[in-house]
Amino acid sequence: MPGKGLTMAKPLSFEAFLDAMRDEGVTVKVVGDAKHHNRAGHGAWGPVHGVMIHHTVTEGTERSVALCRTGHMTLPGPLCHGVIDKKGVVHVVGYGRANHAGSGDDDVLRAVIAEGKLPPDNEANTDGNSRFYGFECINLGDNRDPWPEAQVEAIVRASAGILRRHGWGKDGPTSVIGHSEWQPGKIDPRGPIGKKGGPALTMDAIRKRVAERLKHPANWSPGGSTGGGTGGSTYTVRKGDTLWSIAQAKLGSGARNAEIAKLNGLKDPSAISIGQKLKIPAK
Structure with missing residues (x-):
């Protein structure tokens, strides 16, 4: 059994969560009192085992951030921990238990914990809101709205930062999953990268980039040893x-x-x- 599954993964502190992303070069904006905005009292928060990626089915940064922070009548906010906009900025809207993952497959959770191959998700019997960090990424989810490279890179860096802090990813990058891999009937995230008709965004591609990133220091950027452009x-x-x-x-x-x-x-x-x-x- 890989080392990740041997310990209970206590959630990072709010400050460590922010620093994990900033250390990877992600621009982070904290919205209101995000540190204390959560669904406490409606279920557990932790142990955590991975990062889950979603799309918002909305457009516009201001509107999307507001919706993910407050939620709606049938699903109170926060609906995630961070909203990743089209420019690659992570807007942190809450921290703690959030209404983002819902119920999913216990076999998938076991694979995430073991950092093994993900099985098909065919049942919804396990609370994911207590087990995953969640990022909602601004995209219409219609399989036509493009994902800018800056946004994809922010997904990779934010995910890698959390994995790095927890020591996850040593046995495989399956600590990062899509909502569609967790809960039957979900389709997110999906859509073309870069432009209409571009290559499809896939979680396997995201995981591959996260795995590559974890081979390097947190300040590394693709195409350069550290991204400083000056030998630094x-x-x-x-x-x-x-x-x-x-x-x-x-x-x-x-x-x-x-x-x-x-x-x-x-x-x-x-x-x-x-x-x-x-x-x-x-x-």
Whole structure:
């Protein structure tokens, strides 16, 4: 039995959840008091075993984020933890138990825990809202609405960040599944990548990219060793960061903050903001 199935997977803290994505270079926006917005009291949250990907069947970022945060009369929000828009930004709308996965197949859950081959989902007998992190991705779900590459890449990076934090994915990337692989009758996610008539989005392709990503450091980007473009790396600014603290942590000396400022064209070294991506020079 692979190592993943030997331990109970406690959900990440809210802060660790955000950092897991930011470390992979994902732009994250927290909507309202997402940390405390959940379905507590309506079932368990955890142990968690994987990440589930959905499509919203909506268009427009503002509308989609609002719907996923508040839900509707028959299904209260939050309807996921993060909404991934067409530009690849993750809007975190809630944290904890969320109404996103519903009931699914216990055989699929066992395969996710074991990081083994997924069986067909043919029954709905297991609560998925307690077991999976959920991302709703803005797409009409009509099999014609394209998935921009930036959005697909954000799905890959956000998923990989969570897997990396939990130590999942060592025996296979089946810690990331689509709603259609969990609950009978579901079709999400689906649609062409890039443009109408483009290659179809598949969870196997997503899992392949996640698996490749996990072979590299979190700041890696395809086509380059780290994505910095300068022999260095990239870093996403977090709450409390200064250029000095970043230089100390990433380069071993706070005094190298001027190098970071110059590399990023920062006229005011103190003017950095949470979520900002900075190029880091090589050590």
